[in-house]
Amino acid sequence: MQKKIIRFEPPERLKQLPPYLFAEIDRKKRELIAKGRDVIDLGVGDPDLPTPDFIVEALSEAAKDPKNHRYALDTGMPVFRESIADFFQKRFRARLDPAEEILPLIGSKEGIAHLPLAILNSGDVALIPDPGYPPYRSGTLFAGGVPYFMPLLESNDFLPDLGAIPSDILKKAKLIYMNYPNNPTSAVASKAFFEDVIDFAYEHQLLVAQDAAYCEVGYEGYEAPSILEIEGAKEIAVEFHSLSKTFNMTGWRVGFAAGNTEALALLAKVKSNVDSGIFQAIQWAAKKALDEGERAHQALLKIYQKRRDTLVQGFRNIGWNFAPPPATFYCWIPVPPGYTSAELALQFLEQMSIVVTPGNGFGPHGEGYFRISLTISETRLEEAVGRIAKSHTHPHKK
């Protein structure tokens, strides 16, 4: 029989995704590395330091136990859920029922991206920050939902202006994503703002999905609030947490959601049809990190804070001023006049062999900014500032 080749055209849901904006930079970066250039990558949002030893050892021990080799419970080990509940109690004074108000995840991205499948009917609107983490949009599109983008403007401290969302949009909205401390802007939200969000959600009958991936990355003693500290929040909100950034565990794939029981049960139902739980050895190690990780966490914060101060001071010394981020490991820096974000990123790469992330890659309102990640050594940050000082691309040389 004649075997006719099938052409796999992307289905509509994939065609709706925006083009990958960093493709050009990735290509150029590889090209320069191949040419032997010493490229400094300030683009990646992935901790450079290893997972603390005591966590790796907990994994290694648990991996030897055959009880952990079988399918895990879809909704996570009860002992892990109890550790998570203790974390909320200790850190935020928020009381959560480990059985019903907590759901372990295969990394928080997994839950963030699956949530719309659990909450939206096709045509329902999800309110999404712009600039923002891409899965809010892609998860919504995969579920047949309609994204409505809320601009995060510097003039409003990179908080969405809830009053500016049109009422016809609000009538169709079921879900609102929040992300504080924020990637990419590094902005933080106060408890008062979260109170407004919760009031707004009750008024318009929305589920709030607050992405707290950077909740534990704050400087000079800053400790971000949880939205679940707000009275009435757990009846209308879920919050996503991650061990990735707190304990250098991005590759491990473990996080958790907490809050509204029904929303979590619906999310668990979606998940039980697509995954079969988190490797139990990883859950034991994650429990160890939550129970005993405070010292390692504090040591990591010191390192990021030193890097942050080195970078901010280095830029200041060459006449380029921006406010130090209060949280996250990102600096969100305005692009000097005369460049678009993409032009600036390309110039940094071509002239200085430095990778930065152009803000427009996070959404149209990211235009006019670029992001530098502190997941690289102080020496390399200093080297980067040195290269910028010698170049023509800074605001007082144009």
Ligand SMILES: *Cc1c(COP(=O)(O)O)cnc(C)c1O
């Ligand atoms: C890194 C990150 C996450 C998720 O990380 P996981 O490794 O999937 O837990 C979620 N939200 C934002 C904004 C992030 O930057």
